[in-house]
Amino acid sequence: MGSLKSQTVLITGASSGIGAACAHACATAGGRLVLAARRRDRLEALATELAATGAEIHILTLDVRDRAQVATVLESLPEAWSTIDVLINNAGLSRGLDKVHTGSLDDWDEMIDTNVKGVLYVTRSILPKMVQRNHGHIINIGSIAGHQTYPNGNVYCATKAAVRALTEGLKMDLLGTAVRVSTVDPGMVETEFSDVRFHGDRDRAKTVYQGVTPLTAADVADVVLFCATRPAHVNINEIILMPTDQASTTMVHRHP
Ligand code: NDP
Ligand code: 8X3
Numbered sequence: 001m002g003s004l005k006s007q008t009v010l011i012t013g014a015s016s017g018i019g020a021a022c023a024h025a026c027a028t029a030g031g032r033l034v035l036a037a038r039r040r041d042r043l044e045a046l047a048t049e050l051a052a053t054g055a056e057i058h059i060l061t062l063d064v065r066d067r068a069q070v071a072t073v074l075e076s077l078p079e080a081w082s083t084i085d086v087l088i089n090n091a092g093l094s095r096g097l098d099k100v101h102t103g104s105l106d107d108w109d110e111m112i113d114t115n116v117k118g119v120l121y122v123t124r125s126i127l128p129k130m131v132q133r134n135h136g137h138i139i140n141i142g143s144i145a146g147h148q149t150y151p152n153g154n155v156y157c158a159t160k161a162a163v164r165a166l167t168e169g170l171k172m173d174l175l176g177t178a179v180r181v182s183t184v185d186p187g188m189v190e191t192e193f194s195d196v197r198f199h200g201d202r203d204r205a206k207t208v209y210q211g212v213t214p215l216t217a218a219d220v221a222d223v224v225l226f227c228a229t230r231p232a233h234v235n236i237n238e239i240i241l242m243p244t245d246q247a248s249t250t251m252v253h254r255h256p
Contacts, residue, residue, distance in 0.1 A: 008031070
């Protein structure tokens with residue numbers, strides 16, 4: 001895998017799952033890391049774990065839904081951290097698995113505010129300097145849910161379809177600059193994702209992965225690192241990855 005030596009990488013949602021795995025992968029590849037999430041204690045523990053790699057790390061407590069906070073925090077980064085080379089827009093979540101006519105409006109707001117508006121707010125703060133420098137790479141974490149809607153996935157799927165559309169739009173906006181944009185769209189990955197979806201119901205979350213060998217967060221991070229380390233003239237637009245045991249959002253092979 002290529003090197004991120006001297007590149008500064010901002011990862012949102014770095015306190016868990018895919019974001020934390022991206023931090024490991026990018027640190028091992030020589031990157032300097034800005035780790036952002038709401039749970040600062042988790043970020044501090046991750047920074048301690050990563051100390052062995054020798055990576056320089058800066059931690060940010062950040063709620064990507066908070067438009068004012070995103071602008072203030074990201075536009076006043078300390079000088080040594082203010083030039084972001086790679087932005088990994090990973091922070092995201094699903095809440096609930098319900099039909100629209102019985103769904104929770106609070107769940108919808110949380111998903112739309114995090115997965116769509118959060119990606120936009122963070123991108124809006126970081127991208128102008130990338131365009132000005134004519135250098136940078138935005139890597140969004142989408143989902144197969146943005147390609148195929150599944151029963152009761154309605155709003156979550158809509159947010160990931162939005163991420164896909166935004167990635168395509170950004171690619172058009174950035175044509176003529178050297179700034180790159182990619183989306184990495186995984187199927188089933190075992191993280192805290194299902195615990196969050198089912199509001200902490202661990203037993204229900206576990207059934208999602210029963211009998212399946214899901215992707216790991218590290219599998220996704222490998223792909224993110226691949227995108228981030230191509231030569232400057234190569235833009236990976238979109239990668240879909242699924243477990244071997246999955247064929248679509250609704251077709252999963254469960255071993256007895
Ligand atoms: P996790 O629940 O393990 O991690 C989610 C991360 O997002 C956490 O670090 C959390 O940090 C952060 N986050 C959530 N809300 C906010 C917020 N408002 N502000 C800042 N950070 C926030 O799940 P995954 O690692 O699986 O999810 C990462 C991404 O991958 C998401 O975008 C998800 O949609 C996507 N994805 C996941 C798949 C899966 O099957 N697991 C498959 C396809 C895509 P904190 O709570 O500390 O703020
Ligand atoms: C997460 C994968 O299929 O549970 O985006 O929506 S799925």
